[in-house]
Amino acid sequence: MADAEVEDLLRTLAPQVLGAVVRRYGHFDTAEDAVQEALLAAALQWPKEGVPDSPRAWLITVAARRLTDLLRSEQARQRREDTVAQWVLPEQWLAPAADRPASDSDDTLILLFMCCHPALTPAGQIALTLRAVGGLTTAEIARAFLVPEGTMTRRITRAKQSIQHSGIPFGMPGPEERAPRLAAVLHVLYLIFNEGYASTSGPALQRAELTTEAIRLARLVHRLLPDDTEVAGLLALMLLTDARRPARTGPGGELVPMAEQDRSRWNAAYIAEGVALISATLPKGTPGPYQVQAAIAAVHDEAPHAEATDWPQILALYEVLMEMSDNPVVALNHAVAVAMARGARAGLDLLGELEADDRIARDHRLHAVRAHLLEMAGERAAARASYELAAGRTTSPPQQRYLNARAARLAD
Amino acid sequence: MKYLIMLMGSQRDYDMISGKAVGDAPAWTPEEIGAMHEFMTKWNGELVESGEFVDGRGLTAPVHARRVSVRDGVPVVTDGPYAETQEVLAGYTIVECESFDRATEIAAKLAHTPHPEHAQLGRDWYVDIRPIVDGFEDLEL
Numbered sequence: 001m002a003d004a005e006v007e008d009l010l011r012t013l014a015p016q017v018l019g020a021v022v023r024r025y026g027h028f029d030t031a032e033d034a035v036q037e038a039l040l041a042a043a044l045q046w047p048k049e050g051v052p053d054s055p056r057a058w059l060i061t062v063a064a065r066r067l068t069d070l071l072r073s074e075q076a077r078q079r080r081e082d083t084v085a086q087w088v089l090p091e092q093w094l095a096p097a098a099d100r101p102a103s104d105s106d107d108t109l110i111l112l113f114m115c116c117h118p119a120l121t122p123a124g125q126i127a128l129t130l131r132a133v134g135g136l137t138t139a140e141i142a143r144a145f146l147v148p149e150g151t152m153t154r155r156i157t158r159a160k161q162s163i164q165h166s167g168i169p170f171g172m173p174g175p176e177e178r179a180p181r182l183a184a185v186l187h188v189l190y191l192i193f194n195e196g197y198a199s200t201s202g203p204a205l206q207r208a209e210l211t212t213e214a215i216r217l218a219r220l221v222h223r224l225l226p227d228d229t230e231v232a233g234l235l236a237l238m239l240l241t242d243a244r245r246p247a248r249t250g251p252g253g254e255l256v257p258m259a260e261q262d263r264s265r266w267n268a269a270y271i272a273e274g275v276a277l278i279s280a281t282l283p284k285g286t287p288g289p290y291q292v293q294a295a296i297a298a299v300h301d302e303a304p305h306a307e308a309t310d311w312p313q314i315l316a317l318y319e320v321l322m323e324m325s326d327n328p329v330v331a332l333n334h335a336v337a338v339a340m341a342r343g344a345r346a347g348l349d350l351l352g353e354l355e356a357d358d359r360i361a362r363d364h365r366l367h368a369v370r371a372h373l374l375e376m377a378g379e380r381a382a383a384r385a386s387y388e389l390a391a392g393r394t395t396s397p398p399q400q401r402y403l404n405a406r407a408a409r410l411a412d
Numbered sequence: 413m414k415y416l417i418m419l420m421g422s423q424r425d426y427d428m429i430s431g432k433a434v435g436d437a438p439a440w441t442p443e444e445i446g447a448m449h450e451f452m453t454k455w456n457g458e459l460v461e462s463g464e465f466v467d468g469r470g471l472t473a474p475v476h477a478r479r480v481s482v483r484d485g486v487p488v489v490t491d492g493p494y495a496e497t498q499e500v501l502a503g504y505t506i507v508e509c510e511s512f513d514r515a516t517e518i519a520a521k522l523a524h525t526p527h528p529e530h531a532q533l534g535r536d537w538y539v540d541i542r543p544i545v546d547g548f549e550d551l552e553l
Contacts (some may be wrong), residue, residue: 023511024543026414344439 005045009055010039016136017059018106021067023170028114029125029160031063032068032132038063079158097198104171108133109224112217113173116185119166124159125188126195131156133220134213143180144210145195185221186234186290189214193238211242232281232292239274240297243267255402259306271301278300292321311340344376363392366405374409384410413470414466414508414544415515421502423494426473428531437530447526455521461506464518468505474498497534506544515541 003010008391018035023027038059115128127145130136136144142152173181197211218235225231247261278294281287287295296317303309318334331354339347350369360366369385387407391400424434429448433439459465479493493501509515519539534537 023513026512026516170511170518171513 001046001051003047005044006051009051010042010059011135013056013059014039015108015133016056017063017172018132019111020056020060023107025064025067026170027067027071027164028170029157030074031067031165032160034067034070035059035063036131036137037066037280067194074253077248107366108220109172110172112185112221113181114168114170116181116188117166117168118161118181118184119168120159120162120187122191123155124162126185126192126390127152127155128163129188129217130192130213134217136213164395182228182231186230189218189221190234190290191239192217197241211238211245214238215242227280229284230288232277232317233288233294236274236278236281236294237290237297239270239277240294243270243274243301249398253398254405255398257402258300263303263305266301271298274298274326275302287320289321289324290323292317296321309340311337315341321374328357328363329365330356331357332360332365336369336372339373344373347373348377364391364399364403366388367393369401371406375406380410414506414517414546415512415520416542416544417505417507417515417519418501418542419503419505419541420499420538420540421474422499423474423496423535425502430473437532440528440531444526444528451525456505459505459518464507464509464514466506466508468503470503471501474500474502488528499535512541512543515543 014035017038018032021031021035025031041062042055042059046052047054111133112129115132116125127141130141130144131138138156139149140150142149142155145152172178193211193214196212196214215235215238218238220232222228222231222235226405243266244258244261246267247265248256249264250256274294275298278291278298281291282295296314299310299314299317314333315337318330318337321330322334331350335347335354338350350371351366351373354366355361355410367386367390371383371390374380374383374386384407387410388401391403391407394400394403428434428437429440429445431439431442431445456465456468474494475492475495477491479490481488481490505520507515511517519541522539523537
């Protein structure tokens with residue numbers, strides 16, 4: 001088996017193996033290290049010596065043995081007393097149906113719920129999800145987030161200890177807890193995708209490996225929960241957004257706005273898959289925010305060129321989205337849709353309202369949108385000033401270059 | 413996955429729950445002993461009900477134990493090798509359940525075992541839970 005195939009296999013098996021070991025022996029934090037070591041051993045041995053008959057059992061055996069070793073050396077260092085602080089009291093425990101077999105897909109989902117537990121910081125949730133469920137190494141995650149490996153190691157260690165010490169049992173959250181916990185999982189995947197798609201720091205505008213990983217994980221959750229419409233919506237949103245990636249940057253790494261992108265470079269396979277997915281999902285019930293955002297992305301992607309964009313439909317969808325959440329970025333996009341559907345002046349009026357919102361008043365995106373709308377309205381000098389203001393506010397070099405170039409085009 | 417839940421006890425504990433006065437603590441009354449048995453029976457019954465029960469046994473008092481050891485290459489039998497207050501296995505329950513955490517929850521219920529006010533163990537109460545070596549069948553689909 002080729003190295004790449006082995007790597008794919010290992011990444012698929014990683015959460016199943018960790019789940020099996022934690023389910024059986026507990027010790028989430030140490031088990032995670034043990035599984036990493038087993039994966040490493042496999043990555044070195046399998047390409048040379050061949051893949052064992054049951055790769056999963058091989059990994060579980062090696063990881064369990066390694067866990068025993070690690071626990072023993074911990075015990076030698078200090079008399080270990082893991083007092084788990086908050087066991088769910090037995091009288092509050094909901095026994096699962098006893099005939100339910102433990103399946104690997106359950107384990108992967110349980111792990112996702114654990115890694116995205118509200119007890120962890122968002123940064124911890126993201127890092128742990130990528131490592132424990134995504135099977136990325138700490139070095140890979142550190143590189144993706146542009147932080148030193150030592151920093152990422154500490155972040156992951158802290159997150160693992162939080163899980164270990166919070167006494168979260170290895171099991172599915174109860175029925176009343178499940179919806180908010182799934183929402184947390186989807187939010188973490190969305191953040192991973194966004195970090196890859198619109199990185200706010202660093203020399204490159206996009207960090208493709210994070211978007212690829214977010215899509216892989218979203219596919220996984222969709223496979224596990226095929227009937228959940230928001231999971232399908234999130235996957236469709238990612239596919240329909242990532243489809244534009246090849247056209248989003250020019251030859252010099254500069255940012256190309258959607259209206260000016262070469263649409264022949266969009267990923268047609270992703271668009272077809274995303275459109276099919278969201279079309280099948282929307283009729284299933286009242287759509288949630290991920291489905292509405294996916295629907296907006298689909299309308300954009302289906303337009304053969306920018307002028308053909310169905311702005312009235314996009315505007316209607318943004319109005320649905322505005323009903324759902326009080327999010328200033330949604331309001332900003334809504335203002336753009338209003339401008340495209342009804343003229344720049346109508347959009348600018350809405351921006352005036354947003355300037356009173358502290359959450360976005362100082363955000364470069366507000367000034368960038370204002371600049372665009374002023375330019376649409378023919379107010380060149382005011383537009384130029386807004387572009388320059390926005391360029392000063394963003395921390396992303398590609399964004400700065402783009403905004404400064406727009407400003408320069410308007411110099412008389 | 414199977415787990416062994418080990419209940420520990422000393423000869424002294426056995427004496428107390430068999431209705432003997434130990435030290436200056438009065439003997440347990442039949443009602444008090446009955447309440448404990450009823451609790452254990454219910455705990456066990458719930459496991460049978462949920463399908464998690466595999467096996468459970470109580471062991472006779474430690475004084476009945478024999479130890480076989482080897483001295484100068486010859487097997488030697490010792491009767492009652494334990495000190496009166498030494499904790500040894502008093503009983504066990506084997507459960508088959510979905511995770512170590514579930515086995516822990518089951519064992520933790522035993523912390524509520526009723527006992528008379530005056531009954532002093534002279535130590536912290538505990539039960540031990542040990543994963544049983546098993547093939548990986550239970551982890552494989």
